[in-house]
Amino acid sequence: MSNKIKMCPFCGAKPEIDYFPDKHCDTYGITCSNEKCIAHSIFEVYCSTEEAIKAWNCRAKQLKGSDNE
Numbered sequence: 001m002s003n004k005i006k007m008c009p010f011c012g013a014k015p016e017i018d019y020f021p022d023k024h025c026d027t028y029g030i031t032c033s034n035e036k037c038i039a040h041s042i043f044e045v046y047c048s049t050e051e052a053i054k055a056w057n058c059r060a061k062q063l064k065g066s067d068n069e
């Protein structure tokens with residue numbers, strides 16, 4: 001399953017998916033469920049859950065990979 005959401009790269013908490021219905025384009029955003037976490041305030045929206053999850057997982061990967069490269 002490629003669209004499985006990863007745990008928060010900052011604190012390891014489970015992320016939450018928010019859904020915003022809109023007349024033109026429904027949007028989805030992912031934030032960390034931990035209110036004290038930096039990822040709780042970073043907010044980007046996407047047109048599908050798949051895209052939002054992909055972007056979230058990318059961010060997790062980037063942060064983890066930064067030590068190796």
Ligand SMILES: [Zn+2]
Nearest residue numbers: 008011032037
């Ligand atoms: Zn977090």
